[in-house]
Amino acid sequence: MHFCGKKNRSEETNFFEVQLDLSALMKIIEEKRHEKGSLIAILQKAQEIYGYLPLSVLKCIARELEIKPAKVYGIATFYTQFRLQAAGKYQILLCQGTACHVNGSERIESTLCQELKIKRGETTPDGLFSLESAACLGCCSLAPVMMINGQAYGPLTAEKAVTIIRKIKAGESLSLVGGEAQ
Amino acid sequence: MKLRLGLGSCGIAAGGLQVLEALQNEMKSRGIKLEIQKSGCIGLCHHEPLLDWIEDDGQVFTYGAVDARRSVEILEAHLAGRGPLEDCLVSSSDEPAKYLQQQLRIVLKNCGRIDPESIEDYRRQDGYSALQKVLIGMSPEEVIKEIEVSGLRGRGGAGFLTGLKWKATREAASEGRYLICNADEGDPGAFMDRSILEGDPHAVLEGMIIAAYAIGAEQGIIYCRAEYPLAVKRLEIAIVQAQENGLLGKKILGHNFSFDISIQQGAGAFVCGEETALMASLEGERGMPRLKPPYPSEYGLWGQPSSINNVETLANVPWIIRNGGEAFAALGSKESKGTKVFALAGKIKRGGLVEVPMGITLREIIFGICGGIKAERRIKAVQMGGPSGGCIPEELLDTPVDYQSLNATGAIMGSGGMVVLDESSCMVDLARFFLDFTQKESCGKCVQCRIGTKRMLEILERICRGAGREGDIELLEELSAHISENSLCGLGQSAPNPVLTTIRYFRDEYEAHIREKKCPAKQCQELLRYSIDPNRCMGCGLCAYACPAECIKGGENNQPYYIEQENCSKCGACLDICPERFAAVILD
Structure with missing residues (x-):
């Protein structure tokens, strides 16, 4: 969703072509083509459709709007909302606001990293969780706070955070056994 | 009788929706129909989720830290005539919470009191009467004059006089003009704009329409952070309602004045709170500031004169028009008029939103209204103004909150975020x-x-x-x-x-x-040193079990444990787990 913190270099350049159905994107572009300054809005819509901004989408936007791909890429990497890699099914957004910081958000981050075995900005290999941070979620009185798929949790302790993650994991493996058993 | 539930982002995060569901289920099973009004945030964030019971005569009982079970108990007690439930009552009409009593609410007047998704609710609170007053009997120049008299200054941070900004935009020669509402509240630790947008979106719209009339703009844009999805949703609802009621669009209320508003979501860049960067972002570019002058009032969005005003600034406008600029100027201090909303967070007992006349001291806000520091620790400093601001130490707490006095300390008013720090903050x-x-x-x-x-x-x-x-x-x-x-x-x-x-x-x-190489507040991890006092260690082994680095050794034959310093990761797990009665782990 929306995150702060620099994406690391390798993540930015290591994307590969994916074959995608671009018809939904084309519809958006047609709608917005004649609006002034609609590039950011188009990118936002594209991310809503695909969950992230694959290279083919960026190229398509550049081609259709007749602007240089470098410009589209420049804007997609300037704003932290845009992601160039698929997100996990559960997007953990850790608040990095001042109130959260003084109430120990760093320790929660390190605990989550340990638990999920990923770093900030990464997605777990099973595609279940991605860990990101937001500048401030604006729920300062519940600090420290994290948001998972739009639902905020707080005030957290390292233990509480781990419990929430494990609960989701347990729920997922249950649904796998129950729903998709072969 | 009716119920009112605080469902701002903070109320929802604290479990407000579960409370709503529990109440709805309970009423369904009992076969009773009571209105549950959904309101925004009243600012008593330390008590979320909040539930109000409102009697027919208007008497209000506010309950705090309500969960699903408590909400049902509250409902039962009131229905059976046993109310109010004293143990979780935080405020009532007879005995308002001290927190609210000491505030003066202009901008937050309706927040937490009305349903933000209802234009009728807003109208019942004199909503849109200022707009009517303006359209019927005031010229744009008179509106600007009134704002100038009020002394209203931009609440986004820089504190520029709003009246001057409007005047400059109006006087710039051009065909079209833009009014932009800056809702890109990026300061970590500030959340008043979110609360206003979620709790009273129509006040911002009314302020915008009046501003547009004053400067002569036909198009308005709200640039809102994408991190505030609920605020965006409520604004969208409010805009549609205003359009349906002829308050936005062509020939507003039958007068020769047209204005419409669109919302543009920011894409997550703090710098876009700066006005020229914000405009670049609106134009679909990277949000990079440019040199001023020319100021946006001459050369703004798409080269047209533009006035960019903060959410809280605009929310003050209807009150000023209704009550007159002089009434506003009578509040506050000499150079800083009116009230200011502060968002209090950090190591504070009663955190939340506080609206006070400018000029009162930091000490009055922190100790008088917010009850001082959590866990009876000592206050060390207040961080004001976010990343652009600074820390004001305890000895300067008697500084009045106005633009000049705060600047003199090296901090700034900023958008009004106050993060309170105690002695455990480095x-x-x-x-x-x-x-x-x-x-x-x-x-x-x-x-x-x-x-x-x-x-x-x-x-x-x-x-x-x-x-x-x-x-x-x-x-x-x-x-x-x-x-x-x-x-x-x-x-x-x-x-x-x-x-x-x-x-x-x-x-x-x-x-x-x-x-x-020491951190006096014991926060900087790499400067910490954990050790075990051999005289106090009872050899229970909990710490060795908890240690993720496996560097706590010893313990054979009930001997005390010790920490191998070279492998210690300084995580503090041993300190947390050592039973209080032993208190053998020492941190220095």
């Missing part, structure tokens, strides 16, 4: 935290800001790591001066403030980090 670490933020958020245009903040961050990181050198403080000061002088926009100009104010008031902490 000031060097806090400076590092803010520099980390500004360094990441620097747009990269000005060299001094792009590279200078990076170098400052590196120095602060090494100080926190225990690798600080003699001369580092002076180096930080020198870099600060360069960055402030040579940056185009407020982000760079004010980026060094958190460092400069902490050096100014807490130089000894920097020196302790650099010379003694």
Whole structure:
């Protein structure tokens, strides 16, 4: 969703072509083509459709709007909302606001990293969780706070955070056994 | 009788929706129909989720920290005539919470009291009467005059006089003009704009329509952070309602004045709070500031004169029109008129939103209204103004909150975020935290800001790591001066403030980090040293079990344990788990 913190270099350049159905994107572009300054809005819509901004989408936007791909890429990497890699099914957004910081958000981050075995900005290999941070979620009185798929949790302790993650994991493996058993 | 539930982002995060569901189920099973009004945030954030019971005569009982079970109990008690339930009652009409009693609410007047998704509710509170007054009997010049008399200053941070801004925009020669509402509230620790947008969106719209009339704009844009999905949703609802009621669109209320508003979501860049960067973002470009002048009032969005006003500023406008500029100017201090909303968070007992007349002291806000510090610790400082602001130490708590006095301390009013710090907060670490933020958020245009903040961050990181050198403080000061002088926009100009104010008031902490390799607040992990007092250790082994680095050894034959310092990861697990009655783990 929306995150702060620099994406690391390798993540930015290591994307590969994916074959995608671009018809939904084309519809958006047609709608917005004649609006002034609609590039950011188009990118936002594209991310809503695909969950992230694959290279083919960026190229398509550049081609259709007749602007240089470098410009589209420049804007997609300037704003932290845009992601160039698929997100996990559960997007953990850790608040990095001042109130959260003084109430120990760093320790929660390190605990989550340990638990999920990923770093900030990464997605777990099973595609279940991605860990990101937001500048401030604006729920300062519940600090420290994290948001998972739009639902905020707080005030957290390292233990509480781990419990929430494990609960989701347990729920997922249950649904796998129950729903998709072969 | 009816119920009212606080469902701002904070209320929802605290479990407000579960309370709503429980109440709805309970009423369904009992076969009763009571209205549950959904309101925004009243600002009693420390008590969320909040549930009000409202009697037919208007008497209100406010309950705090309500969960699903408690909400049903409250419902039962009131229905059976046993109410109010004293143990979770936080405020009532007879006995308002001290927190609310000491405030003066203009902007937050309706927040938490009306349903933000209902234009009728807003109308019942005199809503849109200011707009009517303007359209019926005031010329645009008279509106601007009224705002000038009120002395209203921009609430977004810089504190520029709103009346002057409008006047300049109106007087700029042009065909079209834009009114832009800056709702890109990026300061970590400030959340008043979110609360206003979620709790009283029509007040912002009314303010915008009046502003547009005054400056002669036909198009308005609200630039709102994407991190505030609920605010965007409520604004969208409010805009549709206003359009349906002829308050937006062509020929507003039958008068020869047309204006419409659209919402543009920001894409997550702190620098877009700066007005020229915000406009660049609206134009679909990278949010990079440009040189001023020309000011947006002459050359703004798409080259047209534009007035960019903050959410809280605009929300003040209807009140000023209704009550007159002089009534507003009578509030506050000499140079800073009216009220200001502050968002209190950090180590404070009663955190939340506080609206007070300007000029009262920080001490009155922190101790008088918010009840002082959590866990009976000592207050150390207040961080004001976010990454552009600074830390005000305890000895300056009698500083009045107005633009001049706060600037004199080295901090700024900013958007009004106040993060209260106690003795367990490390000031060097806090400076590092803010520099980390500004360094990441620097747009990269000005060299001094792009590279200078990076170098400052590196120095602060090494100080926190225990690798600080003699001369580092002076180096930080020198870099600060360069960055402030040579940056185009407020982000760079004010980026060094958190460092400069902490050096100014807490130089000894920097020196302790650099010379003694110690963190007096015991926050900087790499400067900590955990050890086990052999005289107190009872050999229970809990710490060795908890240690993730497996570096706690000993314990054979009930011998005390000890920590192998070279492998210790300083996570503090041993300290947390050591039973209080032994208290054998020592941190120094």
